Amino acid sequence: MLVGFGADISKALHAKRKRLEGYTKSSVKSSNLKIEQIWKSQQNERNKLNEDYRKQFSTVFNQWEGDVQKTKDQEEKLANLFRQQQKLFQQMRAAQGQRLKTIRQLMEQFMKSLEELENSHSAEHSTVQNELRKEMAIFQKKILMDTQKQEMASVRNSLQSMLM
Secondary structure, rough: OOHHHHHHHHHHHHHHHHHHHHHHHHHHHHHHHHHHHHHHHHHHHHHHHHHHHHHHHHHHHHHHHHHHHHHHHHHHHHHHHHHHHHHHHHHHHHHHHHHHHHHHHHHHHHHHHHHHHHHHHHHHHHHHHHHHHHHHHHHHHHHHHHHHHHHHHHHHHHHHHHHH
C-alpha cells in the first residue's frame, strides 16, 4: 500500500510537474510575447520619435545652413562694397590732391602775373609821369614865352602909342 501510495504521489507529483512546466512554458511564452510586443512597441515609438526629431533637426539645420550661406553672401557683398568705397575714396583723394596742386599752381601763376602786371603798371606810370612832366615843362615854357610875347607886344604897343 505504501508502494501504491508512493506511486500515486509520484504520479501526482509528476502530473503537477508537467502542469507546472506547461504553465511555466505558457507563462514564459506569454511573457516573452508580451515583452516582445512591448519591446517592438517601444522600439516603434523610439523610431517614430527619432524620425520626428530627425526631420525637425534636419529642417532647422537646413534653415541654419541657408542663414549661414545668406550671411556669407552678405559678408561678400559688404566686403565688395567696402573695397569699392575704399577705391572710390582713394580716387577722390587723388583727384582732390591733384585739384589742390592745380589750385596752388594757379595761385602761384596769378601772384606772379599780378606782380609782373604791377611792375609793368608801375613802369608805365613812371613813363607817363615823366612824359607829363616834360609836357608840363614844355607848356610852361610856351606859356612863359607867350606871356613874354604878349608883354612885349603890349610894351611895343604902349611905346608905339606913346610915340605916335
